[in-house]
Amino acid sequence: MIVASCGVGVQAVVQVLDKPVYPAANTVTMGGLQGVWLSEERCGDCLLYYTGGICPHTACPKGLLHGPCGGSQNGECELEPGRPCGWQRIYDRLEALGRLDLLLRYRPPQDSQKGLDVPLSRRKAPLLGPGVPGGGINEPS
Amino acid sequence: MRKLAPYVHAFNVTDLQSSVLRMSSWALCALIKREGYEPVLQMTCRDRNRLALQADLLGAWALGIENVLALTGDYPTLGDHPGARPVFDLDSVQLLAAIQALNEGKDLAGNELAGSTDFFAGAVVNPGVEPLGPHILKMRLKVQMGAKFFQTQAVYDPDAFLRFVREVEDLKVPILVGIIPLKSARMARFMNENIAGIHVPEGVIAEMERAKTKEERKEVSTEICARIIRKVKPYCQGIHLMPMGWEDLVPGILELAGI
Numbered sequence: 001m002i003v004a005s006c007g008v009g010v011q012a013v014v015q016v017l018d019k020p021v022y023p024a025a026n027t028v029t030m031g032g033l034q035g036v037w038l039s040e041e042r043c044g045d046c047l048l049y050y051t052g053g054i055c056p057h058t059a060c061p062k063g064l065l066h067g068p069c070g071g072s073q074n075g076e077c078e079l080e081p082g083r084p085c086g087w088q089r090i091y092d093r094l095e096a097l098g099r100l101d102l103l104l105r106y107r108p109p110q111d112s113q114k115g116l117d118v119p120l121s122r123r124k125a126p127l128l129g130p131g132v133p134g135g136g137i138n139e140p141s
Numbered sequence: 142m143r144k145l146a147p148y149v150h151a152f153n154v155t156d157l158q159s160s161v162l163r164m165s166s167w168a169l170c171a172l173i174k175r176e177g178y179e180p181v182l183q184m185t186c187r188d189r190n191r192l193a194l195q196a197d198l199l200g201a202w203a204l205g206i207e208n209v210l211a212l213t214g215d216y217p218t219l220g221d222h223p224g225a226r227p228v229f230d231l232d233s234v235q236l237l238a239a240i241q242a243l244n245e246g247k248d249l250a251g252n253e254l255a256g257s258t259d260f261f262a263g264a265v266v267n268p269g270v271e272p273l274g275p276h277i278l279k280m281r282l283k284v285q286m287g288a289k290f291f292q293t294q295a296v297y298d299p300d301a302f303l304r305f306v307r308e309v310e311d312l313k314v315p316i317l318v319g320i321i322p323l324k325s326a327r328m329a330r331f332m333n334e335n336i337a338g339i340h341v342p343e344g345v346i347a348e349m350e351r352a353k354t355k356e357e358r359k360e361v362s363t364e365i366c367a368r369i370i371r372k373v374k375p376y377c378q379g380i381h382l383m384p385m386g387w388e389d390l391v392p393g394i395l396e397l398a399g400i
Binding site for chain 1 (some may be wrong): 190191212213215216218227229230231232233234235238249265267268270271272274275276279281282285286337338
């Protein structure tokens with residue numbers, strides 16, 4: 001399933017569908033028609049592709065990109081009783097989809113310039129330089 | 142430190158452990174180095190973005206610090222500045238990538254540096270958490286990204302540690318088992334309830350309970366630590382003692398453990 005909306009839409013579809021869900025859009029700017037979603041959050045570097053449609057930025061308080069920290073126990077986050085560990089959710093989902101291999105891929109640091117309305121493609125400086133270990137975008141096969 | 146030096150190979154220096162304000166870990170490492178001892182620089186991703194982390198790594202290398210332990214870091218709400226902004230610009234795996242890049246004479250953005258570092262990088266794993274699956278995958282990824290050794294969360298249940306070791310023995314990476322001497326039965330119960338991956342068995346808590354005076358507790362705690370070390374010794378490559386104020390126990394624990 002391909003969802004051509006921002007990550008919120010992708011994650012909504014994931015909750016009702018037991019199939020792989022891929023984002024077709026990458027929200028880099030809040031310009032244009034904004035609809036009813038008023039949040040300023042957008043990462044412009046959508047990862048839902050690799051994480052079973054569950055966003056590690058919103059599901060994990062630390063926004064980790066490569067699995068849980070040591071504070072994940074019995075599927076719960078140590079920061080709040082009853083709060084599910086986002087990375088345990090991602091792991092369970094990918095295991096069900098037979099795609100745990102995605103968790104063994106290195107992902108370079110993401111772009112953090114959330115305050116700017118300049119699309120990534122128009123920026124001069126490369127976000128990820130060559131020679132970064134494991135750098136570059138790994139497309140799921 | 143001078144008293145302990147004959148018994149240990151290196152000193153770990155924590156990076157604002159539990160998000161409580163302390164001196165910079167690189168600064169204390171430099172002081173330890175100046176005294177002629179070997180420090181392990183712990184670095185977390187909690188307080189510095191990718192620029193600051195790399196700057197501190199370059200500075201640490203210039204000060205002669207060679208061992209770096211890459212950690213995620215505790216969340217600020219656990220510490221004494223609970224409103225502090227959590228950074229986590231990188232995670233521990235990306236911090237390992239940064240160390241690897243600097244070792245290859247580049248920075249994380251791919252820019253060539255005038256020289257290169259030669260850090261010996263390590264990482265952490267919590268062998269007591271359930272389910273272990275995601276943690277083991279992350280450990281594998283850390284090895285891929287240059288982790289040459291691992292330090293663990295405190296181990297009180299040697300059997301659980303052995304189950305963990307069997308899952309990762311194909312990695313053939315040195316593991317230093319974390320040992321925290323118990324100070325009281327209350328401390329054991331507190332850790333069981335509040336710290337992910339720590340499980341002090343009831344029998345061990347009962348042993349601590351039977352000790353009445355501080356001296357007795359120190360004696361029992363020493364025996365417990367030595368017993369755990371003797372059990373895990375054939376399955377690990379080192380011990381990371383975290384005496385938390387009870388540094389005077391270190392020689393006795395190691396002697397009793399036959400190290």
